[in-house]
Amino acid sequence: MLISCPLCGPRDATEFRYVDERRQRPDPEQASPQQWRDYLYVRANPSGPARELWLHRSGCRQYLFVDRHTLTNEVQTAALARTEGTR
């Protein structure tokens, strides 16, 4: 499985660390305990196209938004998380 890092080019997945699904953190001022616990524990865990957050651990050490198909492990896109703004 290859991930095309926007800074380093196509690299083997072993260089990266999977962090989590790409999700919006609830607003700490507004969120109910239930919303926090859903954010903490519940996952979409899709079988198919997934939007994820990865860390290029053994490369540029940047966080990346990776779009990947979880059945085939095919990576569609990988973009720098910092330039896309919110995690």
Next chain:
Amino acid sequence: MATASHQRQRSRRRPGARFSAFGLLRQGLTRADWPRVWRHRDLAGSYDAVIVGGGVHGLATAYYLAKNHGMHNIAVLEKSYLGSGGSGRNTAIIRSNYLTPEGVRFYDRSVRLYEELACDLNFNVMFSQRGHLTLAHNDSSLRTMRWRAEVNSLEGVDSRVIDATEVARLVPQLDMSEHAHHPILGGLYHPPGGIIRHDAVVWGYARAADALGVHLHQGTELTGIDVVDGAVRGVQTNRGTISTPVVVNCTAGWASVIADMAGVGLPITTFPLQAAVTEPVRPFLDTVVVSGSLHVYVSQTARGELVFGAAVDPFPSYSMRGSLQFTESVAGHVLELMPALSQLRMLRQWAGLCDMTPDFSPVMGITPVDGFYVDVGWGTYGFKAAPVAGETMAELIATGKTPDMIAGFDLARFADGRLVGERGAAAVGH
């Protein structure tokens, strides 16, 4: 050769007829075909309960619903063939030396059910209680093992910490030198642990459930769950719709997908776990050997093949393909433990899907949707738990009351912050 008399003989013999030594002799002498182990049924328009997933959990749940609670109008839906998922992909290890008291009680009940299973199902499941040995490579592992052994003893489970000399006596093939990268300091020895023929467990439960009138539908994929006013009304499948008040999600790997059809979110992420077997050799390894630090477990099957299992892959996926990276790392770790195996050839490798939860414990019981039950999140410990999971889920569905043994594994624990924290599970860094 299918002669006319042959055909008559086959049609006379009903599925589910009891196996016996006499039957084996007669079958051997007449060389007649064995009867089919379960029947093909037409999909009925309604069932009292629909169980999703024709693996060992779904089949056990159906079997105990029929046997213990008299519910016979049940369907088990399997999108592929029976036992095609985790039930046929695990490394068939049975044990109960877990860390939390609720975990130990639960898995101990499962081991006891497994001990009686061949008799109960009239089907040889080849349960070999050859002992289970977890190796300690450092002081912190030994400390956790002493903790586990104490919890196990208090719950009446045979489990004790042994020193390096006894480890060497049990498994002489281990590299016990002090110069090893991960020297072996001792281990947690669990004599009732062992291995089983996992396909036989699936077939045994399927045959027994079929004999009790349960409909087993292979090649039947769930495509939707009808929920009206917060309660299950029925399901849609690729073979038609079924009306039912009860749907039980007994899937592994697809648990989130099925739960999503009922609008239930689960705290599950699906990871592949890879395993491999070598070519068969003469029996030499009489113990299941596990190393948490090296993320590897080794056992020898009745056929003589060595079975290797690993930790889960480092990222979630539904892909069940193997990888060279895994093969290299597991082979390297096995050779660190047993250098003498260096000439063995690997026969095949595969992957199974593990539904990991945040606290390494299953999610069992009711959900916010009335009539939608879950028996999911079985991570790396689902196969060994199948009998007790089936027994307790059947009790819950039939009586409407959650058995004490699984009360701590409910879905609501994540909303209430009551996580279990089972660090005695396989594939967990200690």
